[in-house]
Amino acid sequence: MRVLKYAILGLLNRHECSGYDITSQFKEEIGQFWSAKHSQIYPELKKLVDEELVQFRTVIQGEKLEKKIYTITSEGQRELMEWVSASAPLPETEKDTFMLKMYFIGNLPKEEARELFADQLRLRRHKLKDLQQRYEGLKQTFGAEGAEVTFANPHLGHYLVLTKALAREQSYVDWLEEHVQIFG
Amino acid sequence: MRVLKYAILGLLNRHECSGYDITSQFKEEIGQFWSAKHSQIYPELKKLVDEELVQFRTVIQGEKLEKKIYTITSEGQRELMEWVSASAPLPETEKDTFMLKMYFIGNLPKEEARELFADQLRLRRHKLKDLQQRYEGLKQTFGAEGAEVTFANPHLGHYLVLTKALAREQSYVDWLEEHVQIFG
DNA sequence: GGTTCCATGTAATTAGTTACATGATTAT
DNA sequence: ATAATCATGTAACTAATTACATGGAACC
Known part of the structure; x- marks a missing residue:
């Protein structure tokens, strides 16, 4: 189902983010309904780059700290919209x-x-x-x-x-x- | 966290069950809050037997259909009660x-x-x-x-x-x- | 100088789903 | 007969968590 893929695309569609930014946002309001650890986010971002749904550039923070700023591509936007607009059946189980x-x-x-x-x-x-x-x-x-x-x-x-x-x-x-x- | 382990122990604590019975119960009311597929249940039952938290006997249904009836052991009951009574922090995320x-x-x-x-x-x-x-x-x-x-x-x-x-x-x-x- | 935060990754393990595989029993 | 249900398992894959690993920047 790859929900994390779409969660990341959705966040990048609002504004460009680093992997760390995405991790941080999952600790705020949207984290009530979806989240992931950084150890899942970084590999997923790599995958999305391979699939050409996102791009990144590297910027230097301060003296030498490298950070990767990801942006969504138009194909990424297309896939995001397709997923968001598609109605899905209710989950049988909401674990508690x-x-x-x-x-x-x-x-x-x-x-x-x-x-x-x-x-x-x-x-x-x-x-x-x-x-x-x-x-x-x-x-x-x-x-x-x-x-x-x-x-x-x-x-x-x-x-x-x-x-x-x-x-x-x-x-x-x-x-x-x-x-x-x-x-x- | 092994929630499935405790879900199974809890069901067996009510009455003895086959793997199939457990699968069926996850399709009823309790399935609103926890469930698992049979492909996850059968291996978990095997593990619980190894850990001596459950036992089983084999019965023949009809002519030759073998079915395994599992019962909880007293050690299983002890671990179940321990888990049920322990208060846990709220999950940060309830996925939706x-x-x-x-x-x-x-x-x-x-x-x-x-x-x-x-x-x-x-x-x-x-x-x-x-x-x-x-x-x-x-x-x-x-x-x-x-x-x-x-x-x-x-x-x-x-x-x-x-x-x-x-x-x-x-x-x-x-x-x-x-x-x-x-x-x- | 120390603590918190920013920043990125991989490895190992556990949890869960989908698919593969088989066969008996019961109800219509 | 044939369809639905009962019954049990494994294999392959995907998803997610915990642990390992490192280092810079900002604040106090």
């Missing part, structure tokens, strides 16, 4: 080890089950708070409060992933809160 | 290729973006409806309508994964409906 544990939770002593559940609630609330703060920050870059997000807005992608991550975490916290009394 | 596409959607012609988004809404609504029906079915096996789900209920795991899958899909559909007008 906490929920796998929940499937087996009845075998645990109740106190241990309660602790595990409570800890998940604590972690998810913390993450939710973090995302809410990021969202407050994003709203400011949007200028006027309450201004509508349009298709043409250059921050659309950023807005969509943040609101979706927020919705996902809010739903997780809500579900945990609704069921925490089972372990009481 | 549709949302990755959304991050890049601004580059697409608006009509294509609309179609992609509308199609996802269609697929997610369909899945939600399916889960709602399964939930109606589960409620019947619970007996009295409105009866509270307790920790001791033998269907607790099943109930938790179904309600969580339902919450996840409802949240997905809600988010899509809230943002579909961007592409209008």
Whole structure:
């Protein structure tokens, strides 16, 4: 399926990047939905160069630190658009080890089950708070409060992933809160 | 991390299974949160036998069809409980290729973006409806309508994964409906 | 001078999918 | 009969993580 290929093409389509830049971006908002380690990114970039979907130039940072700046080619753009626009079936499984544990939770002593559940609630609330703060920050870059997000807005992608991550975490916290009394 | 190992131990802890049974269960409710193909399951079972976490006996189905029935050992149970009860950090990334596409959607012609988004809404609504029906079915096996789900209920795991899958899909559909007008 | 970050790679291993391969049983 | 399901395995490949390995630049 080569999702990483398209993730990289998509990032390069926004602006040219080094391998390190791509690694960094996977630690920010888009990392909520896709990421990869540098050890996977560098070989993939090499492959994309071979396939002529990206190009690079070498620049010197400071005295002698070499860095490779990658740009997308028009063939790369074509393949990216083709992939983005193609509708795909839903994944049968969205892996979640906490929920796998929940499937087996009845075998645990109740106190241990309660602790595990409570800890998940604590972690998810913390993450939710973090995302809410990021969202407050994003709203400011949007200028006027309450201004509508349009298709043409250059921050659309950023807005969509943040609101979706927020919705996902809010739903997780809500579900945990609704069921925490089972372990009481 | 060997999650499949614990997924298999958890399933065997409920009742003895053949490799085929495990494969089948990954196509049901728990498959919403974890699954594996038979080509991964059979070698893992062999490994678990080597590690003495499971045992098996061979039974003949009909005339000559051999099938291996696996059971969990007490050491297997011990390792399972240890894993289930251990709290783990949240995953940094919960992969979702549709949302990755959304991050890049601004580059697409608006009509294509609309179609992609509308199609996802269609697929997610369909899945939600399916889960709602399964939930109606589960409620019947619970007996009295409105009866509270307790920790001791033998269907607790099943109930938790179904309600969580339902919450996840409802949240997905809600988010899509809230943002579909961007592409209008 | 030390710590954090910037920067790039490879090697070894583990996890997961797709394809290959075979055959019995059950329901229609 | 024939199709769907039950049943088990291996081989080849792709994807992803962890560990190994190195060194420059910026900040304090």
